[in-house]
Structure formats: C-alpha cells, structure tokens
Amino acid sequence: xxxxxxxxxxxxxxxxxxxxxxxxxxxxxxxxxxxxxxxxxxxxxxxxxxxxxxxxxxxxxxxxxxxxxxxxxxxxxxxxxxxxxxxxxxxxxxxxxxxxxxxxxxxxxxxxxxxxxxxxxxxxxxxxxxxxxxxxxxxxxxxxxxxxxxxxxxxxxxxxxxxxxxxxxxx
Amino acid sequence: xxxxxxxxxxxxxxxxxxxxxxxxxxxxxxxxxxxxxxxxxxxxxxxxxxxxxxxxxxxxxxxxxxxxxxxxxxxxxxxxxxxxxxxxxxxxxxxxxxxxxxxxxxxxxxxxxxxxxxxxxxxxxxxxxxxxxxxxxxxxxxxxxxxxxxxxxxxxxxxxxxxxxxxxxxxxxxxxxxxxxxxxxxxxxxxxxxxxxxxxxxxxxxxxxxxxxxxxxxxxxxxxxxxxxxxxxxxxxxxxxxxxxxxxxxxxxxxxxxxxxxxxxxxxxxxxxxxxxxxxxxxxxxxxxxxxxxxxxxxxxxxxxxxxxxxxxxxxxxxxxxxxxxxxxxxxxxxxxxxxxxxxxxxxxxxxxxxxxxxxxxxxxxxxxxxxxxxxxxxxxxxxxxxxxxxxxxxxxxxxxxxxxxxxxxxxxxxxxxxxxxxxxxxxxxxxxxxxxxxxxxxxxxxxxxxxxxxxxxxxxxxxxxxxxxxxxxxxxxxxxxxxxxxxxxxxxxxxxxxxxxxxxxxxxxxxxxxxxxxxxxxxxxxxxxxxxxxxxxxxxxxxxxxxxxxxxxxxxxxxxxxxxxxxxxxxxxxxxxxxxxxxxxxxxxxxxxxxxxxxxxxxxxxxxxxxxxxxxxxxxxxxxxxxxxxxxxxxxxxxxxxxxxxxxxxxxxxxxxxxxxxxxxxxxxxxxxxxxxxxxxxxxxxxxxxxxxxxxxxxxxxxxxxxxxxxxxxxxxxxxxxxxxxxxxxxxxxxxxxxxxxxxxxxxxxxxxxxxxxxxxxxxxxxxxxxxxxxxxxxxxxxxxxxxxxxxxxxxxxxxxxxxx
Numbered sequence: 018x019x020x021x022x023x024x025x026x027x028x029x030x031x032x033x034x035x036x037x038x039x040x041x042x043x044x045x046x047x048x049x050x051x052x053x054x055x056x057x058x059x060x061x062x063x064x065x066x067x068x069x070x071x072x073x074x075x076x077x078x079x080x081x082x083x084x085x086x087x088x089x090x091x092x093x094x095x096x097x098x099x100x101x102x103x104x105x106x107x108x109x110x111x112x113x114x115x116x117x118x119x120x121x122x123x124x125x126x127x128x129x130x131x132x133x134x135x136x137x138x139x140x141x142x143x144x145x146x147x148x149x150x151x152x153x154x155x156x157x158x159x160x161x162x163x164x165x166x167x168x169x170x171x172x173x174x175x176x177x178x179x180x181x182x183x184x185x186x187x188x
Numbered sequence: 189x190x191x192x193x194x195x196x197x198x199x200x201x202x203x204x205x206x207x208x209x210x211x212x213x214x215x216x217x218x219x220x221x222x223x224x225x226x227x228x229x230x231x232x233x234x235x236x237x238x239x240x241x242x243x244x245x246x247x248x249x250x251x252x253x254x255x256x257x258x259x260x261x262x263x264x265x266x267x268x269x270x271x272x273x274x275x276x277x278x279x280x281x282x283x284x285x286x287x288x289x290x291x292x293x294x295x296x297x298x299x300x301x302x303x304x305x306x307x308x309x310x311x312x313x314x315x316x317x318x319x320x321x322x323x324x325x326x327x328x329x330x331x332x333x334x335x336x337x338x339x340x341x342x343x344x345x346x347x348x349x350x351x352x353x354x355x356x357x358x359x360x361x362x363x364x365x366x367x368x369x370x371x372x373x374x375x376x377x378x379x380x381x382x383x384x385x386x387x388x389x390x391x392x393x394x395x396x397x398x399x400x401x402x403x404x405x406x407x408x409x410x411x412x413x414x415x416x417x418x419x420x421x422x423x424x425x426x427x428x429x430x431x432x433x434x435x436x437x438x439x440x441x442x443x444x445x446x447x448x449x450x451x452x453x454x455x456x457x458x459x460x461x462x463x464x465x466x467x468x469x470x471x472x473x474x475x476x477x478x479x480x481x482x483x484x485x486x487x488x489x490x491x492x493x494x495x496x497x498x499x500x501x502x503x504x505x506x507x508x509x510x511x512x513x514x515x516x517x518x519x520x521x522x523x524x525x526x527x528x529x530x531x532x533x534x535x536x537x538x539x540x541x542x543x544x545x546x547x548x549x550x551x552x553x554x555x556x557x558x559x560x561x562x563x564x565x566x567x568x569x570x571x572x573x574x575x576x577x578x579x580x581x582x583x584x585x586x587x588x589x590x591x592x593x594x595x596x597x598x599x600x601x602x603x604x605x606x607x608x609x610x611x612x613x614x615x616x617x618x619x620x621x622x623x624x625x626x627x628x629x630x631x632x633x634x635x636x637x638x639x640x641x642x643x644x645x646x647x648x649x650x651x652x653x654x655x656x657x658x659x660x661x662x663x664x665x666x667x668x669x670x671x672x673x674x675x676x677x678x679x680x681x682x683x684x685x686x687x688x689x690x691x692x693x694x695x696x697x698x699x700x701x702x703x704x705x706x707x708x709x710x711x712x713x714x715x716x717x718x719x720x721x722x723x724x725x726x727x728x729x730x731x732x733x734x735x736x737x738x739x740x741x742x743x744x745x746x747x748x749x750x751x752x753x754x755x756x757x758x759x760x761x762x763x764x765x766x767x768x769x770x771x772x773x774x775x776x777x778x779x780x781x782x783x784x785x786x787x788x789x790x791x792x793x794x795x796x797x798x799x800x801x802x803x804x805x806x807x808x809x810x811x812x813x814x815x816x817x818x819x820x821x822x823x824x825x826x827x828x829x830x831x832x833x834x835x836x837x838x839x840x841x842x843x844x845x846x847x848x849x850x851x852x853x854x855x856x857x858x859x860x861x862x863x864x865x866x867x868x869x870x871x872x873x874x875x876x877x878x879x880x881x882x883x884x885x886x887x888x889x890x891x892x893x894x895x896x897x898x899x900x901x902x903x904x905x906x907x908x909x910x911x912x913x914x915x916x917x918x919x920x921x922x923x924x925x926x927x928x929x930x931x932x933x934x935x936x937x938x939x940x941x942x943x944x945x946x947x948x949x950x951x952x953x954x955x956x957x958x959x960x961x962x963x964x965x966x967x968x969x970x971x972x973x974x975x976x977x978x979x980x981x982x983x984x985x986x987x988x989x990x991x992x993x994x
Contacts, residue, residue: 036366066379067363071372073382076397080404081368085411087404090370098366149364175341 028056031141031166033158035063036102037149039177041109046184047145048110052117053188059122059137060110062103063148066128068095138166147171147180192950196940197911200933203924205650205693207680212656216673216721217663226262227661228648228698236266239640240560240614246639248582248615250565252624253644256701259618260519260562262644267517267560267616274515277558279508280609281305282545284500286460292504292545294607295453299509305454306503308447312440313501316465319436320472329432333425340421347410355403360396362407369407371400426467433469437462461501471497499546506530506550506609507557515559520552523563524571528552528578530589532604548606553578553587556613565619565627578615582637587611647690647697658683658696665704666722671711677724682706685731688891688923706730738777742896745781750903754841756782757870758901758910764788764862766952767873768839768854769897769912770846771889778889780896782873784840785851787858791971791978792834794822796859799838800846813849817856819880820945825961825968832975833968835859849877850887853913856945857952864963868952871907872940873897876915882945886917891924898928898937906931911938913948 032047034040051058072095279302352362448454530551534541586608627634689697709730796818800806854874931937946957
C-alpha cells in the first residue's frame with residue numbers, strides 16, 4: 018500500500034504503460050527494481066488518445082486479435098475497456114506491494130500530459146515506458162527525459178521482453 | 189416268562205465296548221508317532237488326489253462332508269504336498285496402456301521379478317526427472333527455443349506491421365486496441381480527431397471509410413493465418429523438446445532394455461515408455477517447477493493432481509512370488525466379489541471418484557493363479573455375485589477385476605477395463621453334502637466345473653488297528669494343540685467317547701473338532717491338577733463337565749418327573765400303560781426321557797385312533813408306526829372276523845410334536861395290555877419299532893434312551909426290578925455310561941434285548957405270551973360278537989332308509 022510521502026528527497030522511478038499486451042510485465046519489473054532500490058514508484062496508465070479518437074469515428078471497427086472478427090467500437094466501450102485495464106494494472110501493483118516493501122502511486126493520464134510527466138520525470142532516476150500507442154508518445158517522452166532521466170522504452174512485445182531483462186539485470 | 193427275562197437280559201460287558209490298547213505298549217502319547225496320511229478318509233483322499241492331478245478344464249473339486257471332520261485340514265495338507273513340488277507361477281503387473289488409457293495392460297514377468305521391475309521403473313522416472321530438466325537447462329536449448337518463439341512473434345508482427353505501413357501510406361493509422369486492432373484516418377502522425385474528421389468533405393469521409401474497410405479485410409486474412417503459424421511453432425518446439433530429451437531418455441531406457449532383453453513383453457512396454465517420455469518431456473519439468481495445479485483458482489493437493497502425469501510410468505504389481513515355495517495354495521476366508529476377482533479402487537477428489545491402473549487390486553483368483561484356491565462353499569454362495577463371478581472366471585479361464593455394478597451393466601461412467609489375466613487355477617470348494625447335491629441338481633454349470641467330489645466319512649470301523657490309528661491321531665492333535673500328552677487309559681477313554689459320539693460300539697467318530705475340543709478341555713483339568721499328562725479321570729471329568737454345561741433342560745424335565753408333575757411310574761403294574769422313551773436334541777446335546785404311553789379300548793369299527801395324529805401333533809412316521817401296529821393286530825388276532833374294536837393311543841403330557849416310529853412297540857404293548865386287561869410292569873421302559881409280523885426293529889439314540897430312564901429310576905432309588913427293553917439289533921450300538929454298566933453288574937438295573945413282541949410282552953407282564961395272546965383273542969372275539977348282535981338293527985335301519993330311493 019502507499020506510504021506517507023517523506024520529506025527527504027526520494028529516489029523515484031516512473032513507469033508508464035498502456036494497453037500494449039504484456040506491458041504489465043514491464044510494470045512489475047519496474048516495481049521490483051524500485052522496491053530493491055528503495056525508490057518511490059510512480060505508475061502511469063496512459064489512455065491513448067489515438068484509441069479514443071479512433072473509437073469516436075462513425076465507422077469505427079475493431080478486429081479481434083484472436084478471433085479475427087470485426088466488432089463495432091464506440092467511445093464509451095473504449096473507455097470502459099481502458100478503465101478495466103488500468104484497474105488491472107493497479108491491482109497488480111498493490112499485489113506486488115504486499116510482497117515487497119514499495120512506496121507507490123498510481124495515476125491514470127489521458128494522453129501524455131507533458132507538465133505532469135515533466136515534473137515527475139525531473140525527479141526520476143529512471144523512466145520505464147511500455148507504450149504501444151502512436152509514436153508521438155515516444156517523442157514526447159524522449160523530450161521530457163533528455164538530460165534528466167534514464168529512459169527505457171518498449172513498443173512491442175518483443176521489446177518488452179528485452180526491457181524486462183534489462184530491468185532484471187539492473188536489479 | 190422268567191426264562192425269557194433271563195435270556196434277554198444283557199450281560200454288563202455288552203453294554204459298553206471297552207477300548208484296550210495294552211497291546212500297543214505305550215505309557216503316554218509322547219511315544220506315539222503321527223498317523224500316516226489322513227485318518228480313515230481313503231475315499232475322499234483318493235478323489236482329491238485324482239482331481240488335483242488332472243490338469244483339465246472343469247476338474248475342480250468339492251470336498252463334502254459335515255463340519256468338523258477335518259475337511260479343510262485334509263484339503264490343505266493334500267494341496268500343500270502337491271503344490272510344493274510344482275513350479276512357481278509367473279508374476280503379474282498392470283501398466284499404463286499408452287494407446288487406450290482406460291484399458292490397462294497386463295505384463296507377465298518370471299516369478300519374483302515383478303517387484304524389481306517396479307523399482308527399476310521408479311528409479312528410471314527419478315533419473316528422468318533429474319536428466320530431462322537438465323537437458324532443458326542447457327544454453328543450446330534455451331537459444332533454440334527463443335529462436336522459435338521469436339520467429340513466430342516476428343512473423344506475426346511483420347505481417348501486421350506490413351499492413352500498418354501500407355495504411356500509413358494511404359493516411360490511415362493502425363492502432364492497437366486492448367483486444368485487437370483498429371484503423372483510423374491520420375492527421376499529423378496521430379489519429380484524426382473526431383471533430384476534424386466530421387469537418388472533412390463528405391466525399392473524403394467516404395473515401396476513408398472504403399479504404400479502411402479494405403484494410404480491415406486484409407488484416408483479417410492475416411490474423412486468420414496466425415493460428416497456423418502458432419501450430420507450426422509448437423510443432424517445432426515439440427520436435428526441439430524431443431531432440432533435446434532424446435539423448436537423456438534413450439541412454440536410461442536402453443540400459444533397462446538390456447536388463448530385460450529376454451522378456452519381449454517387457455521390451456515392447458519399455459519401447460512405448462520411451463516414445464511417450466519423448467512426447468511428454470514437459471511432465472518431467474512440471475513436476476519440479478511451476479505453480480501448484482489449480483482448478484478454477486482452487487489449488488489441488490499436490491499429491492493428487494501434481495503427480496498424475498508421472499503416475500503413468502508406475503508399475504502396479506498385482507501378484508508376485510518372491511519366496512520360493514512352489515505353487516500357491518490360497519484360502520480365502522471372506523470370498524466376496526472383490527476379494528475373489530479383484531477390485532478397482534477409487535479415490536475421492538473434488539467430490540468425484542477417480543481411478544487409474546495403479547488402483548487395481550488383486551483378488552484371491554489372481555493370487556492363486558497357477559496353483560490352488562480353497563473356498564468355503566457356503567461363504568461363496570452367501571456373498572452377492574461371488575458365485576457367478578467364480579464360475580465365469582473358471583469358465584473363461586480369465587481373471588477380470590470388475591465392480592458388481594460393472595458386471596451387471598448398471599453404470600456407464602468411464603471406469604477401467606483392465607486386460608484380463610489368463611487363469612490356470614484349481615478351485616477346491618469345501619462344504620456340506622447338502623449344498624453339493626443342491627448345486628448339482630439346480631446349477632447346470634456346477635456339474636461341468638466341479639467334476640470331482642471328495643466325500644468325507646463321518647466315522648470308521650472300530651477294530652484294533654483303527655483304534656491304534658485313532659490313538660496316534662489323538663497324539664498328534666495333543667501335540668498340535670500344545671497340550672500335555674495323554675496316558676494310555678486316557679486315550680482309551682477318548683476312543684470310547686468317539687465310539688459313543690458315533691452312537692455305535694463298532695464304529696469311531698471322525699469328528700476331529702469334537703475330539704480336539706475334548707482334549708483341550710481334559711488338558712485344562714490336567715493342568716489345573718498339576719499333572720504333566722492327561723489321565724482317564726481328566727477325560728471323564730471333561731465329558732461330564734460338558735454334559736453338565738448342556739443339560740439344563742434334561743435336569744428340569746427329570747426334576748418334574750421326580751416331583752410328580754410329569755407322570756411316569758417306575759414301580760408297580762398297570763393295564764394299558766407303558767413307559768416309552770423319546771430322545772430330544774438341543775444344540776449339540778441329545779438326551780432321552782421316559783414318557784407315559786396309554787391305550788384305551790372299546791367296542792368299535794376296528795380303528796386304532798392315534799390321538800397325536802388327530803391333534804396334528806404326530807409326524808408322518810409316527811402315524812405310519814401306529815398304522816403298522818393296527819395291521820399287526822388285525823392280522824394276528826382277527827384274521828377271520830371283523831376287528832370290532834376302537835382303540836386310542838396317546839403320549840401323555842406331550843405338548844409338542846412327536847415324530848418317529850421308535851415308540852410303536854411300546855404303543856403295541858399298551859394296546860395288548862388294554863385289550864387283554866393284563867397289567868404291565870411300570871418298572872420297565874420300552875423302545876423299538878415293530879413291523880406287521882411283530883418283529884422288533886432297530887431305533888436311533890438307544891444309549892440316550894436307556895440313560896434317560898436310568899436317571900429317573902436312580903433319582904427314585906434303584907429297585908433291582910427296573911430296566912429297559914431294546915431291540916436286539918441295537919445291541920451293537922450300546923456305549924452306555926459307566927454308571928449304568930456298574931448298576932447292571934450289581935443287579936440293580938437291566939437291559940433286555942428283545943427280538944419280538946411276544947418276548948417283550950412276557951417280560952412286561954410276567955405272563956407267557958401265549959396266555960396274553962389268548963386273552964387278546966378272546967376279548968376281540970367278544971367284541972366281534974357284540975358288534976354282530978348290535979349290528980342287525982343297524983342294517984335294518986339302513987334298508988328302511990334306503991327304501992324311498994327305490
């Protein structure tokens with residue numbers, strides 16, 4: 018569970034994830050690293066604006082990855098799905114925090130809100146991102162992190178596996 | 189009369205045949221050897237030897253005879269003799285059937301090898317559990333596995349990525365949704381905002397819609413390919429697993445194969461194991477690592493669900509013969525279906541019952557396979573389905589473990605159908621004669637399956653040689669029961685008891701259990717008295733104690749006779765009244781009691797009324813006896829004129845049924861006394877049946893009857909006039925108590941052996957038979973004449989009554 022913020026400047030790790038499959042593995046690896054380094058973890062679940070925009074189109078359709086079936090999409094359904102995923106990610110973190118000592122906060126951000134992240138990343142020693150959304154996110158993150166934080170970025174399942182291995186190596 | 193009284197009177201030495209073993213010259217039974225073979229059961233022994241020797245279908249045995257005659261002991265002794273010289277049968281195992289798992293396969297191994305094979309297989313699995321994960325830990329395996337996985341992922345991503353690139357060129361973005369993909373028009377590297385899209389001209393909107401529909405179709409075809417790629421990747425992975433494990437598996441199994449090279453069945457099984465292990469290498473990894481198995485999130489016990497994949501390589505040893513002691517001889521004490529044909533057990537898991545080939549348990553038929561199975565006939569017949577299952581196994585020559593529900597076809601849930609095991613067993617049923625004859629009569633299969641009957645004798649002839657053989661048997665029993673030895677006089681006493689038990693002075697009972705019980709009881713008294721050997725008084729005491737324990741009813745009846753509640757005279761004389769003798773059997777104890785029999789006569793139509801029969805208290809044999817005596821009466825005294833008497837006969841104070849014809853001579857004496865009006869001595873009691881010629885015939889229980897009357901007389905004081913009339917043909921059965929023999933020797937009691945009614949009537953009336961007969965005849969003639977005189981008006985009356993019909 019979250020602990021009371023300390024007055025002392027804490028080491029911080031930022032982990033940003035979205036709906037990319039297996040991104041929770043990156044989140045977990047980041048949490049474990051944070052616990053081990055006694056760093057605070059700021060977890061961000063990013064609701065990709067592209068997804069919401071796509072769902073708002075009048076002819077929006079989704080093709081199931083396992084079924085290859087076309088389903089119609091709308092914004093409400095998309096929001097519901099995102100909420101579910103975010104809740105899943107939060108619960109995972111809570112479960113990890115029960116196992117290992119971890120100070121964590123969890124936020125949901127719609128799109129990448131540059132100021133917030135800038136603020137967070139400025140104090141972070143590491144930013145971990147597993148984002149499948151459009152390339153804009155990466156550019157934004159690279160901008161924010163330049164010079165201040167170490168950025169590990171993954172945008173496919175394979176890259177997540179590499180990222181997780183990298184985090185484990187650092188742990 | 190007096191001459192007859194003296195002539196028929198038996199000398200004391202004829203009342204009990206003493207046993208004299210002085211010629212055998214032994215002091216105690218310690219000096220006697222065990223008997224050779226089984227005592228006096230030549231017929232049964234020959235039949236069993238013959239039946240056991242014939243190795244053909246249907247030559248199973250039925251050893252029949254009453255209980256306690258050593259049938260089980262004899263059968264087991266004979267079988268053990270033979271089985272010891274026979275080869276040990278093979279061991280049998282059940283193993284997993286890799287082709288059809290619900291039909292476990294049998295495996296035959298030479299005697300004593302099954303357990304080793306089981307342990308070898310267990311070791312093999314342990315070694316595989318170490319060897320296979322080690323193979324998977326190698327860098328080579330890890331690298332190759334990753335290669336396959338990456339190839340699959342890349343193929344997928346490339347295919348989707350190609351469509352994404354194509355879409356991008358057309359100004360459309362491919363976005364990944366939580367559960368799939370979606371296309372949307374792009375604006376500056378991102379999905380176009382909805383407002384912007386709505387602001388586009390209509391034609392442009394439609395262009396995008398068409399474009400996206402096409403792209404969606406393309407993506408669909410790609411996604412449909414994915415399962416095929418995945419299968420391909422899995423196939424590659426399996427092949428990789430096989431390659432990696434092959435080296436570890438083959439070296440271990442080949443080593444085992446070398447050890448079992450001469451056994452083709454085992455080699456074939458090991459070959460199948462080899463293939464199966466290569467196909468399921470993951471079982472050996474799971475067992476070591478990974479999460480505990482669960483069902484809908486509920487964890488399952490590790491022992492139950494964690495191991496099953498490896499359980500399939502276990503060996504279930506059904507029957508093994510590790511001790512070299514020839515062919516098996518099995519006695520199944522509780523021959524229910526499961527114990528007989530084996531059972532398939534189940535274990536409860538999550539509320540359901542599960543089973544597998546390791547839960548097949550052997551039955552008595554499996555254990556006796558290649559040898560002999562001894563069963564108690566009644567016990568088999570009492571157990572539901574056991575008899576049918578036994579016959580089926582013998583007929584099909586196969587042992588098949590089955591539940592009763594399966595046997596009757598009542599269930600259709602999946603269970604096991606173990607491959608049946610070839611059966612070569614000889615079954616020996618031990619039972620009563622009655623069951624043999626009933627089965628023979630009513631069960632056609634029985635005749636075909638149990639062709640040999642060994643019929644056990646209940647007694648044997650009593651001669652010097654058999655007495656000695658019996659003495660040796662007694663010696664053996666005493667040793668077997670760890671009892672003190674018997675002195676010679678004690679042995680003699682036991683042999684006399686065996687003769688009394690047989691109810692025949694010329695025969696010896698072969699009731700081994702009774703004999704052993706007597707020895708144990710006498711041994712108890714001998715030990716109590718601190719003797720190192722049993723003496724004759726110990727045996728006598730045991731016999732008397734046994735009687736005392738059982739004789740409550742006898743005492744009660746005797747007491748009531750002595751108190752005058754039951755009317756039995758033992759002195760004086762009376763017309764139409766005689767003391768008859770009956771035998772009662774309660775539990776294993778038989779005793780005799782005197783009964784008053786009375787007859788009354790009057791003028792009548794020639795009928796002898798048996799009151800017992802009229803009251804439906806007399807059995808058919810008793811009625812037959814009464815009819816015979818009226819035949820005798822009519823034939824002897826009223827051949828030329830009608831028998832114009834009416835007589836009634838009754839057992840006084842008898843309130844339950846009367847059966848048997850042993851009182852018919854007594855009834856005749858009572859009747860003759862009543863007709864002739866000659867009193868009968870009440871000091872005497874009578875037993876014996878009679879035929880239509882007036883000959884006295886043999887009856888049963890003669891010893892008990894004499895002793896019964898003796899006890900009553902003794903209770904009142906012996907007068908010297910008292911005695912019992914018995915048929916001559918029963919003299920050979922006399923084995924009376926010493927007390928009676930001594931009283932006779934002292935002239936206080938008498939036993940008369942009577943041949944005919946005339947002899948008997950002389951003793952009973954003290955009058956010559958001719959005179960009694962004359963009186964009877966005169967009285968009958970008188971009755972006839974009176975009847976004639978009275979009959980005339982009767983006839984007239986009938987004519988008058990008949991007239992109107994004319």
